[in-house]
Amino acid sequence: MVILLNCSFRGEKSNTRYFLGQLETLLNEPCRHAALNRIKEEQERAELFSDADAIVLGMPLYVDGPPAQAVEFMERLYEEGRGRLKRIPVYVVANMGFYESRQLHILLSVVKNWCARLDLSYGGGLAIGAGEMMGGLGKIPLDQGPNKEMGQGLKKLAAHIGKRTDTEDLYVEPTGFPRRLYLLAAGMSWGRQAKKNGVKRKEIKRRR
Amino acid sequence: MKILIHDLKNEDLPDVIKSSQDVKIISDNGKIKRCTGCFGCWIKTPGQCILEDEYQRMGELLGKAEEVILISRCSFGSYSSFVKNVMDRSISYMLPGFTIREHEMHHKARYHNHIKLRVYFYGEEITQAEKNTAEDLVRANALNFQGIVEEILFYPDKYKCLENVKW
The missing domain is CATH 4.10.910 (30s ribosomal protein s13; domain 2)
Structure with missing residues (x-):
């Protein structure tokens, strides 16, 4: 099972949740959505890993890095789970309001460094620029119009998640916009x- | 005015800083609320966070600062969650509108000052990859907040870090 963990404080209404939902449509296996907002206890954090074969962290960019609540989640898991966490691959779907998706490289690096500390396998990330716009294009098919590049990125990431293989980080922006x-x-x-x-x-x- | 944002205990700080009239100290009172990404500080109460706590006026404080000193545990190349939270709660320092700076999209400035930024990270066995990420983060913050990076240094523990801070 793949856990799709939404690290946005906006929860169900967030663009992050939308992108995780789009990814889910491309994964041919059971998935479970979880919201970081609702995870409070050590046991709940540990269960995310014990229940999953792979985990996808959905994150918005806050001031050039992961939001504070995501940093706190990573700090707690590092303290509680060091040497005890199930070694599953960790993938990231990151988004932000700025256009240039390369501005998400710091957020992806933080997750990569965290995985290295915990001896987890970093599977790769999808960085989505212009997220405020892309999050509102649900009526346009993923292979058309401004969604084209993002759709290809989501498909590539989904294929790697399906095989539990690693990919280089993927950076996407609106096509033709x-x-x-x-x-x-x-x-x-x-x-x-x-x-x-x-x-x-x-x-x-x-x-x- | 100088602002010191840190994640240590206040008693760890030197007396000269604790008693200084020129330094505004931002410490962890254990009650900081998290930025919810509501943008209320831009479109409801411009220039001030809508969450009521001691950190509500970070944007205004930064607008009066000449220098900001950050002392933070290095968490995987990020600031610690507390220091990151203070940064997240500070976006009212900027305007919501956009501009292009160094070929990238960023927010326009609300204030005219250019903050000098000195950042001191501490932590056991900080890896080279984490140092690289942390340096990228500080430089990106400076670009976003129209600041100037004066120095970024790393120390193996908070005591060595405090010995070397240029107050």
């Missing part, structure tokens, strides 16, 4: 979101 357009669209969306909260556009720049 240039950065300048993404920048424009993403920039405009903040004003709209603020307005919904009764915050005027110029108030967004407020200094305290």
Whole structure:
């Protein structure tokens, strides 16, 4: 069984959960979703590994690295599980709001370093740029339009997970959707979101 | 103003720092809330986190800082979870809008200052791969926050680390 662990604080509504769900559709074996938000006890952390043959960590980028709650999870497992964890391959599906997926390399390196400390096999990661946009394209098939590159990445990662083999890290961005357009669209969306909260556009720049 | 963000016990810090009027010390009070990625600090209460605790005004504090000293356990090439949490809670220092810096997409600056960043990692047998990751992380933070990296150093334990911090 493959455990798909969502490390986003936004839980079920997160882009991270969406990407893990897309990966699940490409895996031909039983999968179980788990949410880091709900995992509190040492036993629950250990069970993630004892129940699984492979684990996929879904993570959003926070300030250039894994979110603090994911770092805490890794710290706790390192303290509790060193030398005792079942040696299963660890894969990553990472995403972020910036366009360039290469900005996710630090997050992937942290997981890689953690695996090395715990003697777990790092199976490879899929880094998804422009995640805020890609997370909303569920109605477009994975092999079409802006989803094409991401779809290929998900398929490649799924194939490696199926065989429990390692892949180099995969970096994907929207297909045929240039950065300048993404920048424009993403920039405009903040004003709209603020307005919904009764915050005027110029108030967004407020200094305290 | 200087800001010291650290994951040690306050009693480990030198008295001269604890009593300094110029240094704002950010320590682990055991009650820090986690950033939920809600972006409320950008679109609900711009410039301030919506989570009510001692760390709510990190963005504002950084806006007044000339220098930030980070002392952190090196957790697999990341800051420790506490120090990372403080960084995660600091994004209101920047604006939500985007710009291109060094050919990459980043957030625009809310404030005009350029923070000097000095980072001291400690931990047993930090590997070369972890050091490389940690250096990349600090440099990426500096680029994102429009700061300047002054130094990034690694020590085998917190005592050696504290002996070598340039206060």
